[in-house]
Amino acid sequence: MSYPPQHAHPASRTPGGRCPTAPALYGPEPDGDGLPAFYAELRREYGPVAPVTLAPGVSAWLVIGHREVLHVAREEQDFSHDPRRWSLPREGRVLPESPVMPVLGWRPALLYADGQQHRRMRTAVSETIAGLDGHELRRGVRAAAEELIAAFAPRGEADLVAHYAQKLPSRTVVRLLGLDERTGQQLIWAITGTVAANADSANAGRRMSAILAELVADRRRAPGPDLASALLAHPADLSDDEVQHNLAVMFLAGHHTTVNWISATLRVLLCDPAFRSSLTGGHLTVDDALDLVLWRHPPTQHLPARYATRDLVLAGRAVRAGDLLLLGLAGANQDPDVLPENGVPVVGNRSHLSFGAGPHTCPAQDPARLITRTAVDTLHHRIPDLRISVPEPDLPWLRSPWSKGLAALPVRFAPRPSAA
Template identity: 65%
Template sequence: MTAAPRRPRTETPPEYPGRPDRPGHSGRSRHVPLYGPGLDGDGLPALYERLRAEHGPVAPVALAPGVHAWLVMGYEELLRVARRERDFSHDPRHWRLLREGRVPADSPLLAFLGWRPALMFADGRRHRRMRSAVADTLGRVDGGELGRLVRDTADRLIDAFAGRGEADLVPHYAHRLPARVVTRLLGADEPVSRKLAEAVAGTAAANADSVHAGRRLERVLLALVREKRRAPGPDVTSWLLTHPASLREEEVLHNLAVTVVAAHQTTKNWIATTLRLLLTDPALRSSLDGGYLTLDEALDLVLWRFPPTQNLPGRYALRDVRLGRREVRAGDMLVLGLAAAGRDPRVLPACGRPVTGNRAHVAFGAGPHACPAQAQARLIARTAVEVLRRRLPGLRLAVPEERLAWASSPWTRGLAALPVRLAP
C-alpha cells in the first residue's frame, strides 16, 4: 500500500502579523516552508502543485523561520514581476524584513540575498551599465574556441574514468566540466580553478557554511582581479576590467561572483538532468537517436520540465500591488518560481504532452534581468552531452531511478549523484 503524501508543514511565527491571503479574509497567513528535510528534487515538484491547488498562482512561503515571501508560480504573473521594474525592484535594500532586522546577519539566505554592487541587485540605469559590461564581455568569447575547450575538457574527464567500468556522472563529469571551463574563461589557473569550484559549491548549498563560502569565493576572485589588472590577458576578467563602462574593482569582483555561481550551478544541473533523462526515458533516447528530436530540443525539454534553477530570489515590491489574487505590500519579497511556472497548466499543451521545440520557458529568467550567458551555457551543456554520448554509447544507470539522490536546496534542482555502468 502506498502512503498518502504528507501535506506541507505550515508555520506562522507569533512575531509576524500575517496578512490576508485572499480578498475578504482576515487573520494570519499560513506560510509553507521552502526549507528543511524532504524538499529536494523529488519533493519540490509535488509541493508546487499542492501550493497551486491551495493558493493559486502566488503562494505564501517561508524561506527560513520567520522569513516570509511570496512564491510566484503562475507563468503570466512571473513575467509581470520580471518585466516591471517600476513595481518590483531587484535591490534587497527595499526588503522590509531586512530593513527591520528580522533576517539574522549569519543567515545562509544572505549568501544569495545580501546586497552587492552587481547587476543582479540593481535596477534601471545602474543595472543597464553593469549588464552592458557583462554582456559585451561574454560576447567576446569565441564560440568555436569555447566549443573546443569544452570538448577537450570533456575528453580529459571521460579518460579519467572510462576504464573503470563505472562512474558517478555528477562529481566526475557534470560538476567538474563547467567549473573547469568557466574558470578557464576567467583566466584562472588550475589551483585557482579548484578553489573557485569549492567555494561555489559551498555558496550554493544553502546551509550554515554558505556565507563563509561566499566570502571565500570573493577572496579568490579579488586576488584574480588584481592579478589581471597587473597582467591582463585574453580572458573574461581582463575584458571586464577594461570595458568602457569603467566598472570599479568591487563591481568587477561581484559581477564575476554572480556569473561564476550562476554559470556553474545552472550548467551542472542542466547537464546532469539531461543525462538522467536520456538514461531513464527510452522514448526520449529513441527520438534523439532516430533524429526525430534534436539535442537542442531535448535540452529545452529539460528547461521546461526540470529547470536547473527552481526558484530565483528575489524581487521586492516597491508599492502595494495585486498579483494573482494576492495583496502584495510594499517591501514584500517575491521569489520567481521558475520550475512551477514551467508547469503552469494555463500555458501547457492541452494534450498534456511535454513542450518541445519552444523556448518560451522562463528557465533563464525573463525581462531586463534574463541571464546574459544563455548562449554560452547552452553551448557548454550541448557539447558536454554530445561528447559523453559519442564516447560512451553503452551507458546505463547503476541503480534504480527511484534511488537517485538529490541535493537539498530551495533554489536549484540538482542530482547529488548519477551512478552509471560503462559498457566494456
C-alpha cells in the same frame, strides 16, 4: 503591461511573518521529483502566488503562474532587484549570517540593480560574454569532456554528477578566468558552498569574494586574455568592486545552472527510453532535448529575487512594500495555462522561463547551452551503453531552496580503454 484590478485574498499577508505554516523550500522535501506535485498543491491551495519559507523564519512569495512571473520580471517600478528594499533584514528579522544572505545580500552587481545602473553593468557583462570565441569555447569544452571521460572509462562505472557534470563547467570557469588549477578548485568549492544555503554558506561567500578580489587586483596590474581583464577594460568603466561582484554573480548563476542542466539531461537520457530513442534515432536534435529538459527540469527552480516597491495586489495576494518574491520558474513552466492539454511541451517551443524574463533575462544562456550541448553530445557518443546503476527513485538531491539538482547520478557501462 497593464495588470487587471484584483481583490486581495484574506490570508495573503504570510510573507510579513504573520503565518508560520507557509510551505518550506528548504530541507530534503520536496526533492526534485516531488516538485511537480508540490507546485500543483500550491496552485490548488493558493493560486499563482503562494507563501513559502526559504529558511526558518524567512518568508517570501513564490510566483508560479506563467503570466504572473512575466509580470513581476518585467515591471521594475513595482518589483525591484535591490535587496536593500527587503523589509525583514531592515527590521532585524534576517541576520547577515543567515544561510540565504550570501545569495540575497546586496552586491554592486547587475543582479541587484535596476534601471540605468543595471543597464550599464549588463551591457558590460553581455558584451564581454558575447566576445567569447564560440569555436574556441566548444573546442575547450570538448577536450575537457574527453579528458574526464578517459579518466573513468576503464572502470566501467562513474558518478556522472561528481565525475562529469560538476567538473566540466568548473574547468571551463577556471580557464575563462585564467586561474591556476588550485585557486580554480578553491573558487568552485566556494561557489558551491555559497548557493547551498547551509551553515557554511556565509563563510563560503567570503572565500569566494576574497579569491575574486585578488584576481581582479592581479588583472588590473597585468591584464590577460580572460573575462576579468575584459570586464575591467570595457568602456562602461566598472570599478574593481563592480567587476569582482559581477564575476561572482556570473559564476554563482552560471556554474550551478550548467551543472544542473547537464545532470538533468543525462538523467532523462538514462531513464526515459522514448526520449533516448528519439535522440539516438535523429527524431530529436540535442538542442530539442535540451529545451524539453528546460521545460520539465529547469536548472534553477526558484530564481531570487524581487522586492515590492509599494503595497499592491498580485493574483489576489496583498503584497506589502518590502516583501520578497521568488520567480518560480519550474512552477511557471508547468502552468496549465501555457501547456497543451496533455501537459507535454511542444518540441521547439522556447517560451519556457528557465532563463528568467524581462530586463534581467540571463545574459549567459548561449555559452551555457554550448557547454551543456557539448557535454551531453560527447558523452552520448563516447559511451552509448550508459545505464543507471540505482533505482531512479533512490537518486539523491541537493537541498538548496533555489534549486533541487541531482547530488549524484551513478552509472555502469562496458569498460573501455581510456583512449577509445
